[in-house]
Amino acid sequence: MDTKNLILRTKFVDRMCHWTMVACFFLVAMSGLSWFFPSLNWLSGVLGTPQLARMLHPFLGTVVFVLLVCMFFRFVHYNMPARTDVTWFRNIADVLMNRHTKPLGIGKYNAGQKILFWCIMALISALFATGVVAWRPYFAGYFPIPAIRLALLAHSLAGLGLILLVIGHIYMGIWVRGSITGMLTGYVSRAWAKQHHDRWYAEEIAPAAKDTSAKRQS
Amino acid sequence: MGMQSQDIIRRSATNGLTPAPQARDHQHEVAKLIDVSICTGCKGCQVACSEWNDLRDEVGHNVGVYDNPADLTAETWTVIRFDEEEDESGTLEWLLRKEGCMHCAEPGCLKACPSPGAIVQFANGIVDFQSEQCIGCGYCIAGCPFDVPRINKKDNKAYKCTLCADRVSVGQEPACVKTCPTGAISFGSKAEMKDLAASRIEELKSRGHAGAGLYDPQGVGGTHVMYVLTHADKPEMYHRLPKDPHISPFVRGWKEWLKPVGALGFIATLAGAFAHYVGVGPNTVDSPDPEAAPAKPPEGKETVAAADAAEGEHPVGRE
Incomplete structure (x- = not known):
């Protein structure tokens, strides 16, 4: 791939982490939905038989959780609240209506992405904790039945919330052209970076590029 | 799964638009009536249950009480519970209760079950597990207000009393009823069993058991296993039998x-x-590409390195 005019936005390790998580999450979410909406029972077929799906679901869920912990440490730095996030929220109508009139001082991730990050962290952690409580035959026996009931309700609530958020996340990837390629290859164009993450571009990409070109000329 | 059932009035994880076969619903609701005042705790019912259902649970350990085995298991579908009760005058009373599935009219297990057809309710009121469909999630355990279903370690499937659905479907009474030597367990239509209970309760009251009554909890729509209790006002005395059971x-x-x-x-x-x-x-x-032409980097790799170096100085942390 010719990466001359491109910027590396997401490193190989992070991409691997993300896409492995996507694969596992897909299987876990489909099997989970097959039990939550019994009319969608056929979705458990992604893991073979319903019995096999029931057995594998918690293990794959654990893989998702472990990958999440890795991603937390890799990405938390970029997802801390910033003063410019307020600007983004104030201009959310422009953002959603595709009006690129003024730069909003968006860092590596915008305020919406940051909220998504924290919600995903919270929901997957809740899913892991409640999932352990309900996990048969290994752990459920150690918890009283009322705790299991509460865990099952919280697990489906969190699962539902997470799947809806992820649908939103996927839609944003489709809507903002160049994002999915960016996450697959790691590279985005300079124009993309400038338009969608202007502060990130101004503070990290442009100076670095100037440095290198200056170094080359001297 | 040899014989097919066409009298299923409720089926787990099944859309109301696509019900199970239920043409043959011209049936009486059945009920088992357990009169605790007649029970001697001989455990003949436990043996008959294992005999008829081909269950041979592991021999356990004595844990210091008469309950044996100590609890219901996937291969012990009924257990006699022994509770000692001492009144104010210091008189000891044995409270015995044959524990097992209550066959609720509104079964919590069936409501919780996510696997289509793994739990069914027949027109005669029997709630039965179709183990082939069971996925071993244990939701039935969470759904049950009586803590009855158990998962089997051998095959990871849930089991409980079937009310001898196989015997009842050919006109026989459950094995425990057949074997009970004192006649503490009766079986028949639910209406008949309620009549029988009423006469028994009358008799118990005439003998001074003022608290005698029928246990047919309406919180779960009534049950198809009912008790005549001498202390019906305090069912908790009988090994924590819930006073007002309902789906959580x-x-x-x-x-x-x-x-x-x-x-x-x-x-x-x-x-x-x-x-x-x-x-x-x-x-x-x-x-x-607004600035690409003038500031074109020689190689993507270097840009990357530069960008990485800049990571540490990300302004976000300072804000």
């Missing part, structure tokens, strides 16, 4: 409330995304 609000919230809300959530999210895309169109980059 958490289970109801999960199965009755969250499901439609979730479906609406999906429809709203997908419709919103669809409308947004059609209305606004894709978010493309306005102008191609």
Whole structure:
């Protein structure tokens, strides 16, 4: 791939982490939905038989959780609240209506992405904790039945919330052209970076590029 | 699964639009009536249950009480519970109760079960597990207000008393009823059993058991296993038999409330995304590569390294 005019936005390790998580999450979410909406029972077929799906679901869920912990440490730095996030929220109508009139001082991730990050962290952690409580035959026996009931309700609530958020996340990837390629290859164009993450571009990409070109000329 | 049932009035994880076969519903509701005042705790019912159902549970250990085995298991579907009760005058009373599935009219296990057809309720009121469909999730355990179903370690499937559905379907009484030497267990139509209970309760009251009564809890729509209790006002005395059993609000919230809300959530999210895309169109980059030409880096790799180095100075942390 010719990466001359491109910027590396997401490193190989992070991409691997993300896409492995996507694969596992897909299987876990489909099997989970097959039990939550019994009319969608056929979705458990992604893991073979319903019995096999029931057995594998918690293990794959654990893989998702472990990958999440890795991603937390890799990405938390970029997802801390910033003063410019307020600007983004104030201009959310422009953002959603595709009006690129003024730069909003968006860092590596915008305020919406940051909220998504924290919600995903919270929901997957809740899913892991409640999932352990309900996990048969290994752990459920150690918890009283009322705790299991509460865990099952919280697990489906969190699962539902997470799947809806992820649908939103996927839609944003489709809507903002160049994002999915960016996450697959790691590279985005300079124009993309400038338009969608202007502060990130101004503070990290442009100076670095100037440095290198200056170094080359001297 | 040799014989087919065409009298299933409720089937787990099944849409109301596509019910199970239920043409042969011209049946009486059946009931088992257990009169604790006649029970001697001989455990003949436990043996008969194991005999008829080909169950041979592992021989356990004595844990210091007469209950043996100590609890219901996937291979012990009924257990006599022994509770010692001492009144104010210091008189000891044995409270015996044959524990097992109550065959609720509104079964919590069936409501919680996510596997289509793994739990069914027949027109005669029997609630039965169709083990081939069982996925071993244990939701039935969470759904049951009586803590009855157990998962088998051998095959990871849930089991409980079937009320001898196989015997009842050919006109016989359950094995425990057949074997009970004192006649403490009776079986027949639910109406008949209620009549029988009424006469027994009258007799017990005439003998001074003022608290005698029928246990047919309406919180689960009534049960198809009923008790005549000498202390019906305090059922908890009989090994924590719940006074007002009902399906937990958490289970109801999960199965009755969250499901439609979730479906609406999906429809709203997908419709919103669809409308947004059609209305606004894709978010493309306005102008191609504003500064690329003058500041073109010689190699992507170097840009990367530079960007990485800059990571540490990300201003976000300071804000």
